[in-house]
Amino acid sequence: MKSISLYEDKHSFLNRLLPESKLLYVLAAIIIPVFVNVPFLGVAFIVISSILLLQSGVFRKTFSIMGISSFVILTVLIIQGQFHAGNMTPVLQLGPAVFYKEGLLFALKIAINVLNIILSFCVLILTTKPSDLIENFVRRGFSPRFGYVFISLFQLIPQMTDKIATITDAQRSRGMETEGNILVRMKAFLPLISPVIMSSFIDTKERALALEVRGFNARNKKTFLNEKRTTVLDQIIQGVLVISIILPMIGRILQWLR
Numbered sequence: 348m349k350s351i352s353l354y355e356d357k358h359s360f361l362n363r364l365l366p367e368s369k370l371l372y373v374l375a376a377i378i379i380p381v382f383v384n385v386p387f388l389g390v391a392f393i394v395i396s397s398i399l400l401l402q403s404g405v406f407r408k409t410f411s412i413m414g415i416s417s418f419v420i421l422t423v424l425i426i427q428g429q430f431h432a433g434n435m436t437p438v439l440q441l442g443p444a445v446f447y448k449e450g451l452l453f454a455l456k457i458a459i460n461v462l463n464i465i466l467s468f469c470v471l472i473l474t475t476k477p478s479d480l481i482e483n484f485v486r487r488g489f490s491p492r493f494g495y496v497f498i499s500l501f502q503l504i505p506q507m508t509d510k511i512a513t514i515t516d517a518q519r520s521r522g523m524e525t526e527g528n529i530l531v532r533m534k535a536f537l538p539l540i541s542p543v544i545m546s547s548f549i550d551t552k553e554r555a556l557a558l559e560v561r562g563f564n565a566r567n568k569k570t571f572l573n574e575k576r577t578t579v580l581d582q583i584i585q586g587v588l589v590i591s592i593i594l595p596m597i598g599r600i601l602q603w604l605r
Contacts, residue, residue: 353472353473354477355404355408355473355474356476357403357405359404361399361403363578364580365483366471369471369474369475371592372467372470375392375588376389376392377467379392380392382596383598392463393459393463396467396470397466400470405473409469416461420454420457424451424455427454427457428451429444429446430450431453481494482494507547510546510547511539514543514546515539518538
């Protein structure tokens with residue numbers, strides 16, 4: 348069966364780590380810059396995430412994700428650079444548009460936070476098999492039903508992309524014009540909506556029947572195909588990350604209590 352997840356096994360260091368270790372890294376990358384009062388600490392995590400993704404051979408797969416987020420970041424830079432409440436020092440003028448130092452710095456912090464979150468999640472998603480992630484959660488008491496919902500979310504976008512590509516090829520073979528200017532593409536897209544929705548309903552029904560046949564709703568104790576594994580390296584990494592998350596939170600709480 349063709350894989351429809353974003354995961355790619357490059358036999359790298361990250362591929363060998365447990366999903367919990369990478370999930371803790373995501374939490375650390377998001378939480379630590381919030382609680383540690385160090386300017387642009389997120390840049391350090393961006394560099395670390397980039398190095399990890401390069402070592403894993405999946406950094407190129409982040410380009411499409413970064414391309415989508417770059418539009419949001421550019422919009423924030425334009426709006427905050429001109430209209431931020433604390434703008435006082437003009438640094439750049441493009442025609443009637445004046446950009447201020449305070450707004451650009453504020454927008455830069457937002458951009459760093461966005462890039463940090465995206466790259467840290469890429470460390471988890473691009474190097475972790477979704478079934479392994481959910482299986483480890485279920486081992487720890489997570490509901491199998493919710494586990495199935497989450498793993499379906501991981502597969503939703505790639506699956507819909509495959510469906511649209513297949514239906515587009517079928518429509519093109521019947522003589523429908525699918526390439527050209529934006530109006531032609533919009534006219535070609537509208538007839539795709541109904542087949543994509545109907546095929547999704549059919550897939551959902553088939554999956555439900557397959558799960559029922561396999562005793563998904565049985566109340567007996569569930570067994571797992573893969574054996575549980577925990578390495579010393581994972582234990583060390585998880586311990587360091589947990590401490591790195593807890594200490595800044597404690598420090599910030601103590602500051603608030605003073």
